[in-house]
Amino acid sequence: MERGYIKLYRKIEDSPIFADDHLFKLFIWILLRATRQPIALTIPTGRGKTIVTLNPGQAIIGRKTIARKLHWPQSSARNRLVRLAQILVGKVDIQVDTHFSIISIRNYERYQGLLEEDRTSKWTPKRTGKGQAKDTNKNYKNDKNISYTPDFGKFWSVYPRHIGKQVAFLSWLKVIVTYPPTDIISAAKEYAGECERERREERYIMHPSTFLSKDRWKDYCLTEVSGAR
Secondary structure, rough: OOOOOOOOHHHHHOOOHHOOHHHHHHHHHHHHHHOOOOOOEEEEOOOOOEEEEEEEEEEOOHHHHHHHOOOOHHHHHHHHHHHHHHHHHOOEEEEOOOEEEEOOOOOOOHHHOOHHHOOOOOOOOOHHHHHHHHHHHHHHOHHHHHOOOOOHHHHHHHHHOOOOHHHHHHHHHOOOOOOOHHHHHHHHHOOOOOHHOOOOOOHOOOOHHHHOOOHHHHHHHOOOOOOOO
16 A cells, blocks of 8 residues: 655754664654644543644654554653654654643654645644644534545545534544555445445435444455554
């Protein structure tokens, strides 16, 4: 699956992290995880969930995830993340919340060339953490304040029943963290074809949020579902 690319400037050789294999690996991994466009994610917070919006250059990350992905002890992951932030002060910020941390890469849009691209999203929230999640919840009360992602737009256009768009979008954002959007869109097309062939009444067509959140889309996926992106 095509996952895109990041830009890496040669002057990184002049950075102190270049001489440390662990810090360099951690920095590159954070670059790979940073979002390229505004996105909302549903994050578990104890017994509940909250919606967190990320701007370009931001990523939700924690020592457990670092340890698991980079095969380090959690203590090493924590110490190296702190060390990286100390060395790159003013370039990488870490905002710690109760249940998660948000890493922000300064000037990400400039160095990744996003300022030159035609980004059509009008949703550019500036706050992070708890305040950001609160603001996002307010936005979801009014469909006019939501900028749906292009991939979700494709899914919505082919899905055979248009109901509960906001709820479906939240389910969509949660699912695509693990599975490729193209597989889900293809599954939606397959399901739409089945509904059309059977001339199924609209009331018997699954809500799009159910199709996504209950993993019903997997029943119509034509490719093998690996379970990870």
